Amino acid sequence: MAAPLYARYIPPKPAAAKPTGVTASPTPTSKPSAAEDVPKDKVKRVKDRPKKRKRENEDTREDQESEEVSKKYKSVFSKFEKSSKLADAARKSSKGTAVEELHESPAPELHDLTPLPQPAPVPDTQYEPTFSALPPWLAKPITVSLSTKTPFKDLNLDPKLVDQLEKKGYKDALAVQSAVLPLLRPGFQRHVGDVCVSAATGSGKTLAYILPMIESLQGKAVTKLSGLIVVPTRELVSQARTVAKQLCVGTKLKVGTAVGNVPFLSEQELIVKKGSRYDPDAAKALHEVANEQLHSGFIEKSGLLHDLMYMLPGHVPHYESKVDILICTPGRLVEHIQSTTGFHLRDVRWLVIDEADRLLDQSFQEWVDILMSSLESRGSSDQLSDREKIFSQRRWPKEAPELTKIVLSATMTRDLAKLGSLKLRRPKLVLVESDENVSSSLTSSYAANRDGGTFELPPTLKEWAIPVGEGLDKPLYLLSLLQSTILQEQKHAKLPSTSRRVSPSHGKEGSDLDSDELSSSDSPSSGSTSSDSQDSQAPVSDSSDSSDSSSSDDSESNSSSPARSNDQRIMPNPKNKTKDVKASAGLPRVLIFTNNNENASRLSHLLGMLHPPLKETMAALTKSSTTKSNQKMLAAFERGKFRILIASDRASRGLDVPSLTQVVNYDLPRSVTNYVHRVGRTARVGREGQAWTLFTKREGRWFWNEIARSPSIRRGGRKVERAKVDAEAVGDERRTVYEDALRMLQLAVEGSTERAI
Numbered sequence: 096m097a098a099p100l101y102a103r104y105i106p107p108k109p110a111a112a113k114p115t116g117v118t119a120s121p122t123p124t125s126k127p128s129a130a131e132d133v134p135k136d137k138v139k140r141v142k143d144r145p146k147k148r149k150r151e152n153e154d155t156r157e158d159q160e161s162e163e164v165s166k167k168y169k170s171v172f173s174k175f176e177k178s179s180k181l182a183d184a185a186r187k188s189s190k191g192t193a194v195e196e197l198h199e200s201p202a203p204e205l206h207d208l209t210p211l212p213q214p215a216p217v218p219d220t221q222y223e224p225t226f227s228a229l230p231p232w233l234a235k236p237i238t239v240s241l242s243t244k245t246p247f248k249d250l251n252l253d254p255k256l257v258d259q260l261e262k263k264g265y266k267d268a269l270a271v272q273s274a275v276l277p278l279l280r281p282g283f284q285r286h287v288g289d290v291c292v293s294a295a296t297g298s299g300k301t302l303a304y305i306l307p308m309i310e311s312l313q314g315k316a317v318t319k320l321s322g323l324i325v326v327p328t329r330e331l332v333s334q335a336r337t338v339a340k341q342l343c344v345g346t347k348l349k350v351g352t353a354v355g356n357v358p359f360l361s362e363q364e365l366i367v368k369k370g371s372r373y374d375p376d377a378a379k380a381l382h383e384v385a386n387e388q389l390h391s392g393f394i395e396k397s398g399l400l401h402d403l404m405y406m407l408p409g410h411v412p413h414y415e416s417k418v419d420i421l422i423c424t425p426g427r428l429v430e431h432i433q434s435t436t437g438f439h440l441r442d443v444r445w446l447v448i449d450e451a452d453r454l455l456d457q458s459f460q461e462w463v464d465i466l467m468s469s470l471e472s473r474g475s476s477d478q479l480s481d482r483e484k485i486f487s488q489r490r491w492p493k494e495a496p497e498l499t500k501i502v503l504s505a506t507m508t509r510d511l512a513k514l515g516s517l518k519l520r521r522p523k524l525v526l527v528e529s530d531e532n533v534s535s536s537l538t539s540s541y542a543a544n545r546d547g548g549t550f551e552l553p554p555t556l557k558e559w560a561i562p563v564g565e566g567l568d569k570p571l572y573l574l575s576l577l578q579s580t581i582l583q584e585q586k587h588a589k590l591p592s593t594s595r596r597v598s599p600s601h602g603k604e605g606s607d608l609d610s611d612e613l614s615s616s617d618s619p620s621s622g623s624t625s626s627d628s629q630d631s632q633a634p635v636s637d638s639s640d641s642s643d644s645s646s647s648d649d650s651e652s653n654s655s656s657p658a659r660s661n662d663q664r665i666m667p668n669p670k671n672k673t674k675d676v677k678a679s680a681g682l683p684r685v686l687i688f689t690n691n692n693e694n695a696s697r698l699s700h701l702l703g704m705l706h707p708p709l710k711e712t713m714a715a716l717t718k719s720s721t722t723k724s725n726q727k728m729l730a731a732f733e734r735g736k737f738r739i740l741i742a743s744d745r746a747s748r749g750l751d752v753p754s755l756t757q758v759v760n761y762d763l764p765r766s767v768t769n770y771v772h773r774v775g776r777t778a779r780v781g782r783e784g785q786a787w788t789l790f791t792k793r794e795g796r797w798f799w800n801e802i803a804r805s806p807s808i809r810r811g812g813r814k815v816e817r818a819k820v821d822a823e824a825v826g827d828e829r830r831t832v833y834e835d836a837l838r839m840l841q842l843a844v845e846g847s848t849e850r851a852i
């Protein structure tokens with residue numbers, strides 16, 4: 096019998112004996128043959144157990160398969176091994192280098208609290224829009240050059256008015272008048288709509304609105320409130336009233352004013368005339384309303400129904416306006432709209448808002464809304480009360496007359512929200528600019544400024560800036576400035592040479608006030624100083640400094656300036672007093688600005704103590720004084736009784752004193768607009784003027800950046816020049832007086848004046 100075949104199928108040694116994970120398969124050479132390896136007895140046992148053998152066969156097959164799989168992935172496993180070894184080696188080597196690096200890395204850079212260096216900032220490219228966000232009337236104004244002049248006769252103005260103007264010495268209309276009059280007067284160029292005007296201070300805006308108003312109203316047969324002029328201060332009310340009254344001479348127009356500080360009841364009587372009218376139907380209707388009121392227990396103490404009680408049977412109260420043109424402050428206007436029976440705006444044809452930017456900034460009593468709704472209710476019976484409706488059927492015209500609004504300022508706002516509150520109808524903007532600006536891009540200069548417009552300073556204005564160190568000796572700087580320069584210049588400009596006598600014993604300069612006014616009877620003054628040497632007193636200007644930053648602004652407190660003479664030598668001579676006031680009438684005036692009324696009166700007090708002769712020629716314009724006394728003071732200032740006026744910002748708008756040649760900003764103005772209006776009190780209508788600004792170390796940077804070098808102020812190439820004034824020049828005696836005066840003021844403020852005195 097042949098050897099059983101199954102003996103050849105004895106499986107090789109199990110693969111499980113090899114270490115797991117090892118891929119190497121047994122080599123075929125080492126594999127023993129089945130016949131050799133199998134012992135005989137074992138063969139016999141296999142023969143005896145066929146089932147078991149079958150299972151073994153299956154196992155063998157599985158082993159072969161796994162062997163094949165092992166072979167198949169052998170290369171993969173070997174690659175894995177290799178890469179594992181490489182990774183191990185790399186890890187070991189990197190550990191070593193990391194440790195080395197750790198030891199070798201430089202010590203970290205330590206910083207104090209100083210800021211870490213930052214990358215250079217990305218340059219900020221200026222965004223220049225190629226379009227205008229403004230409405231066309233604001234973006235494209237009507238521009239006119241400041242030098243434009245037109246004879247009044249050529250404007251076809253009423254001959255009577257031209258005569259009045261000629262009497263005042265005005266033959267030609269100034270630029271703003273030349274541009275605005277044709278728009279507001281009947282004629283080919285008339286603009287049907289409202290007009291906004293932006294023109295420099297002192298450019299003649301008042302006549303630009305008053306002339307067309309008077310011309311159009313002068314033919315009226317009945318007195319009706321037809322022109323309403325709103326200005327911010329009482330002083331401006333009286334100034335505008337003076338101009339209007341002068342021009343109304345020869346007409347039947349009546350000009351009235353409404354300002355605070357005047358008893359309300361007496362003002363009501365001046366504006367509205369109470370009368371009676373026979374109208375039985377209206378009287379019956381009104382009596383019914385009055386009865387209802389009586390039943391309800393509520394009885395008006397004033398007003399229509401109250402007035403009804405005093406009427407004859409069948410009569411009703413009848414109210415008439417006593418004025419054609421009313422000039423008022425906004426607060427008082429609101430009071431009359433709300434509380435004066437018979438006061439209405441139904442006949443108003445001209446509404447003027449002067450110093451508009453300032454007025455629109457005042458939300459006082461919401462005057463704009465009240466005024467506008469009062470104007471809008473003209474002709475609309477929906478907004479009338481029952482009583483008003485009864486009257487409206489008989490007395491009021493169905494259609495209100497056409498209303499023209501004129502809005503003016505030297506620093507006109509571009510704020511559309513504010514202008515929008517005025518509900519302008521088809522507005523046009525007139526912009527008066529200096530020649531160089533007119534020839535350059537006009538619209539962009541007005542439209543592009545971030546503050547809402549660029550502001551033009553009068554071309555005849557010269558500006559100076561004076562550093563005053565820390566500001567502790569500011570009054571001494573001011574006194575020194577007045578003595579050394581301002582009052583000296585005035586003296587030279589106007590006084591005859593004989594009046595220029597000063598004490599020769601103390602240096603070459605005349606140190607003190609105008610010698611005519613303050614001639615020294617006590618002093619041994621015997622010589623005279625040449626005007627040339629006096630001229631050298633003018634501030635040492637350094638235009639290069641003017642563009643400097645404030646860092647060097649304080650340096651001149653140590654600068655030497657020739658010493659001044661003592662007060663005693665310049666005491667006024669009482670015998671010469673009347674003569675002196677007369678002589679001073681032709682002298683230019685100085686307006687000193689402080690930031691509030693308290694500062695104004697304190698400064699005036701202090702200057703008076705420091706230099707008693709000043710008391711006679713100086714006054715303070717404060718809010719606490721009555722309108723009348725302020726008006727008197729302004730008139731006296733204009734006449735020349737006072738040459739120095741100290742005032743808060745209430746005098747910064749509109750004040751027009753032709754002989755005012757010097758403005759001093761003792762306290763720094765609060766804004767660019769504020770500065771423009773303050774310095775605009777001088778250099779008006781082509782006259783020369785100077786503005787001086789005192790600034791402390793702390794204020795220097797702001798002043799140079801925001802005012803002196805501000806792109807929003809156009810100076811026609813001129814610069815603000817730095818001037819040096821020496822506070823020490825006032826002398827040791829004055830310093831002692833100053834310190835005493837300060838002490839007294841301090842005690843007075845603390846309420847212990849007895850001790851102080």
Ligand SMILES: Nc1ncnc2c1ncn2[C@@H]1O[C@H](COP(=O)(O)OP(=O)(O)OP(=O)(O)O)[C@@H](O)[C@H]1O
Pocket residue numbers: 264265266267268269272294295296297298299300301302504505748749750751753775779780
């Ligand atoms: N046509 C004219 N010719 C000569 N002087 C004039 C003429 N019109 C006005 N003036 C004078 O110019 C001065 C300034 O006028 P006005 O007060 O109207 O200026 P303004 O533009 O209103 O100034 P502000 O903005 O400061 O109020 C006044 O003294 C006025 O009398």
